[in-house]
Amino acid sequence: MNIAESQAQGRRVVPGNLGPVNSLPLTSDDVIDRLGTALTGAGFTGDGIGELLGERASTALAAGTWWPALRATRQAPADQQALAVLVRLFVLGGTETDHDVAAALPGITVDELVDQGVVTRTEDGVRALLDIRPHGADDHDYLVISDQDSLLHPGTVSHEHVLGVGAASLSLAHAVIRTPFRRALDIGTGCGIQSLHLSTHCDEVVATDTNPRALALASATARLNGLAWDLREGSLFAPVAGERFDLIVANPPFVVGSGAQDYIYRDSGIEGDGVSRQLIEQMADHLEPGGIAQLLANWIVRDPERWDERIRGWVEGTGLDAWVVQRELADPVSYVSLWTADAGENLRATADRATAWLDWFEREKIAGIGMGLVTLRKPETRSGEPDVVIEEILDAGQEVTGFEAQAYWARRDYLAAMSDEELLAARLTTAPVFLETQSLPGPDGWQQVAALVTRPGGPGAVLPVDEVMTALLAGSRGVLPLSVLVGLLADVHDVDPDALAEAALPVIREAVGRGILYEAE
Template structure:
């Protein structure tokens, strides 16, 4: 099978060489410079080729690695040997990373895989590794193979940053791909099970875990579809960037293992949302990305909300993006390497297939977002059910905000208004207040509370609620503040409580107010 091999001695040599060369995200961007870096993000290679050709001194090792493993350019064997002195060209060939035209110093060496540095910040802090995947269209110049193993994209990073990162015993990475979610989970989970329908993906995931120095007994890899490989088991955390792309089920439309689950429409995401509870332990959390269809006459949250209800779990769905059918089709046809410039007939045929498929189900748009599900530890508690659209800028990583929101739901569910009145609250450190007044007025027309971190929420509050929040310094109880406001406004405590307490609960749930004991 054409995947990197995991011979320990050679992988150790590769890791040492990459470290010594300084083959990290920051150093690569320094060598490329801002113009070439930005162009590469737009999938334009010429500035990067020019920048790496001109590199000298210590930067030459990084430049050679970028040309070889990122740009897919042939590199003389002597430069590869200088960049990887411990591993050497022969060792790189034995690991299945490169192929060499011959044994001479000037003979060309070409990469068989994409191998690049990775850096991200999740709820545990900064994470850096090197990740191998299949070479992309940018390096090969052709359409992707259907069993292509994808590297890290925007969706992978989003999931890593939104995942809760408290200590847990067992985690499942469903649809692991190159294994990046499993690596993030291994930082805070004692044992990770990573599954994928693709044997090639599992081969890359094994190599990447070995290169990252993760002990073999910490990660188990299993081949199979969806939840089948772990039936009957229970996990404290499930993460999944599943093959959620909605693809026409036609013979003339290629299905790529990394993105197409082989189901019609959004059935795969529906089945995962409704079925993942079978492998969640009490208190266990599942977080996944997905697409869902918005069909004629139905709001997006009605369709997805029905899935959440069927799951029987706590559910929180955040829609981050909404695309019309044409835009969606263009995105994923290009993703597979078909363009109107390179293959006009294929482009048109696949475009028609996508639009026909959507029309057959009256699909008006396709949503993308993050789904968080949880099996309650206490079945008597009210279920969490939130479906919201957040399309603006958020402050990553969101994992801590998600964990805090789940904890806030439990805290509020355990307290009726009488119990809440005995608690003390404080304003979160990232909250600011804005007041808008008409010139000459004493009282503001609008009071806004803005959250600086997390989801960056803005909440409009009334005068009484604004006064309540302004006094939340942890000294007085909620009941004492309500009583004081009732006397100040001359309306009585009961009237203030009826007006303010629902807002207070919302502010606690959103993380703008915190229990003083936390």
């Protein structure tokens, strides 16, 4: 059976039996277990490496500067030499002697590591083929296995290259709602980052990928951390045809392009933004009632003034509730530069690929590429039209988190259940917010021209306010019903209370939706 056939049938991959010896890395459960024991014995943990490197070198390494960490390992005391060797080998991409590697990993031979595709022998010694490093999340300390990237070993990465922990995977992990779920699906698992997080709050995890090498490394990552996932090979929903899940997360190869599949980790082989569209359009068939789906997506923008037009058409056609947050609108040059930077190609190859890519964007009349997070929800019952919000939130510090995503849906449900009369009868409280004003100099001194209320840390939690709304927020302390506050303000401004309530209610609902106002307990 060829790869295309196995993808179409959604072939189930059994950990430890992923193919002939040497065709894929870490196919031996015994080797994985002994490797894990040796790494643990050397103190190869987040805390252990942090103590070895020190705060400054650790911070620099997290920011992408590796040489202070290398310097720290060379200064390691005698009782941390094994750990220093392992950090240089698996984290920093260094070359170590056969003797030092064997000493750092007792109970496993270098020949076994070579046979299992973990390391290779060079003229200078032993060099790692895989990146192994701790990943701390959800109060757990994991070990993650991926391929070493081109920054550590100059040269073009392979077609089957498997990325490690990156900015995109971390942003999705931070955005996923972490309440308990029974059954979860991780589409495009790669080395298994999302599945690691899902394991902390989901009873069952099914993880899929089109790349057999990714599934091999995900299987090894799971076993190294004492976890068990149902790993399946295939594209999109083919491996789970007819199945439904309570939570679906996806970090697919969403890069927008001509449909060529140069690198599996970024290129889906589907032209344009087709992979994002297909995932969104097929999501409803695979969610249980009450289920949530969260995915990273890219979409084509031909008119920046109507950037939401394309993604809106996709989500509104699903019948699901949706919250779409565009975090960036990239121009074609910036977009192509971003995705050609990490493949390790030489300057000529990069220039040729980038030129052909930009030519395709020009032929397709693409002005930009929207990049963001899509959260979908399948209501347990449907009593009205789907609740769809599509917005652009660009500022740093306003990223969607799992806590904020969960709170967002709770607020949307609250507003949907509350009539205007019920909302006016409620006692509302203002969350901790900042009031920011903008003024211009004039003949009578500073003249205020705008005012904003901002809830720190809340994605999109910014509300323009006027004098009346500013006073209403100041007075909302959970003591008086909203109708009483509106009446008091109406008396102060000598206006009809009903007219003021009618004018204020849309802004009040917006404030509740942004988490700026909430009902007091």
